[in-house]
Amino acid sequence: MKTEKSLSKRLSRQLMLRMIIALIIYTFIGIAGYLAAILIFGLFTWQTENPIYQLANWAQLRQQWFALLYFGVGYFLIIRHYWSQPFRYFQEVVDATKSVASQDDNLVTLPPQLSELEGELNQIKMTALNNQRAAREAEQRKNDLVTYLAHDLKTPITSVIGYLTLLHDEQQISEEMRQRYLAIALDKAERLDDLINEFFEITRFNLSHISLEKKQINLSLMLDQLLYEFQPMLKGKQLECQLNVPEGIMMRCDPDKLQRVFDNLLRNAVNYSFENSSIRITAKTGINNVLLTFENDGDTISQEKLSRIFEQFYRLDTSRSSGSGGAGLGLAIAKEIVELHGGTIRAFSENDIIRFDVSLPLS
Known part of the structure; x- marks a missing residue:
C-alpha cells in the first residue's frame, strides 16, 4: 500500500x-515569436499598399485576440x-496485468515512468510461474512414487503367497525350514506394511494441516529415549551412536x-551411513x-541434491526400489515443523560426511 501511494x-x-x-516553453515560444515578428517587420520600410503590410497591420490591431487564441x-x-x-498509464497497467496472468515467459513492459x-x-x-512449475514437478514426483510403490508392492505379496503356499503344500517339511520360511514371510509382510504406510503418508500429506500443541519438555531425555529406541536398527548396520547433549535442556515445544x-x-542417518561407522x-x-547437530559418515550428497533435499516427494534414492527410503516427505515435514517452532534446519555434506543442523528457540 505504501509503495502504491x-x-x-x-x-x-x-x-x-x-x-x-511544457507550458513555460510554449509561452516562451509564443512571446519570442511575437517579438521576432515585430523586430523583422521593423527592419523594412513598407508601403501602405503592400498586402503583407496590410495583413500585418490587420493582425496587430487584433493581437489581443490572437494572443488569447x-x-x-x-x-x-x-x-x-x-x-x-x-x-x-492505467490502460497500460491493465494490459500488463493480462500478461502477468498468461502462462508464457514474456516479461511485462511498461513506460520508463512505471519502471x-x-x-x-x-x-x-x-x-507465479516458478510456483506452478514447482507444483507440477511435485505432482509428477508424487505420481511417480505412487507408481514405484505400487510396483514394489508386488514383490513382497508374491513372496508371502509363495512361502505360505509352500508351507501349506509341503506337509513333511522340516521344522528348521518351516521356521526359516515363516521368518522370510514375516519379513516380507512387515515390508508390505511399510509400503502401505507410505501410501497413506502420500495421500494424507498436506503441510498446511500441521498444528502445534506446545508443552514444557526435557529435550535431553527425549533424545536419550530416541537413541534407546533405535538400538536395534543401529546394531543391524553395526553402527555406533554418540550422544553429546548437556543434561536438563528444557524447552517449550x-x-x-x-x-x-x-x-x-x-533414521536417515542410519539409512545413509557406512557400515561400522558412527553417528x-x-x-x-x-x-x-x-543448536542440534545430526552427523554421520556416508556418501557425499551433491550440492544440487542438497538444494532440493527439503522439497516435497524428493528422494535422494531415485531408483525404483523404495527399500532405502520413504515417500520423500520426511524432510519436507521436518522442515515445516521446525519452522513452525520458529527454528531453522539446514543440510551440509562434504568429504563423506552428512550433517543436519537444527536450531530451535528454547521458549
Whole structure:
C-alpha cells in the first residue's frame, strides 16, 4: 500500500512538473515569436499598399485576440495531454496485468515512468510461474512414487503367497525350514506394511494441516529415549551412536511433532551411513536457543541434491526400489515443523560426511 501511494505521488509530481515545463516553453515560444515578428517587420520600410503590410497591420490591431487564441488553445491542449496521461498509464497497467496472468515467459513492459511497477509485476509473474512449475514437478514426483510403490508392492505379496503356499503344500517339511520360511514371510509382510504406510503418508500429506500443541519438555531425555529406541536398527548396520547433549535442556515445544523430526533425521542417518561407522548427535545451548547437530559418515550428497533435499516427494534414492527410503516427505515435514517452532534446519555434506543442523528457540 505504501509503495502504491509513493508511486502515485511520484508520478503525479513528474506529470505536474513536465506540464509546467511544457507550458513555460510554449509561452516562451509564443512571446519570442511575437517579438521576432515585430523586430523583422521593423527592419523594412513598407508601403501602405503592400498586402503583407496590410495583413500585418490587420493582425496587430487584433493581437489581443490572437494572443488569447494562441495561449488558450495551446494551454488547453497541453493540459489535456498531461491530464489524460494517467488514464493511458492505467490502460497500460491493465494490459500488463493480462500478461502477468498468461502462462508464457514474456516479461511485462511498461513506460520508463512505471519502471518500479514493471519490476514488481515481473517479479509477481516469475514467482507465479516458478510456483506452478514447482507444483507440477511435485505432482509428477508424487505420481511417480505412487507408481514405484505400487510396483514394489508386488514383490513382497508374491513372496508371502509363495512361502505360505509352500508351507501349506509341503506337509513333511522340516521344522528348521518351516521356521526359516515363516521368518522370510514375516519379513516380507512387515515390508508390505511399510509400503502401505507410505501410501497413506502420500495421500494424507498436506503441510498446511500441521498444528502445534506446545508443552514444557526435557529435550535431553527425549533424545536419550530416541537413541534407546533405535538400538536395534543401529546394531543391524553395526553402527555406533554418540550422544553429546548437556543434561536438563528444557524447552517449550510440541513433543510429538519434534519427536517426528528427530526420528526422521536419525533414521536417515542410519539409512545413509557406512557400515561400522558412527553417528554423532550433539546439542549446544545459547541464550535463547539450542543448536542440534545430526552427523554421520556416508556418501557425499551433491550440492544440487542438497538444494532440493527439503522439497516435497524428493528422494535422494531415485531408483525404483523404495527399500532405502520413504515417500520423500520426511524432510519436507521436518522442515515445516521446525519452522513452525520458529527454528531453522539446514543440510551440509562434504568429504563423506552428512550433517543436519537444527536450531530451535528454547521458549
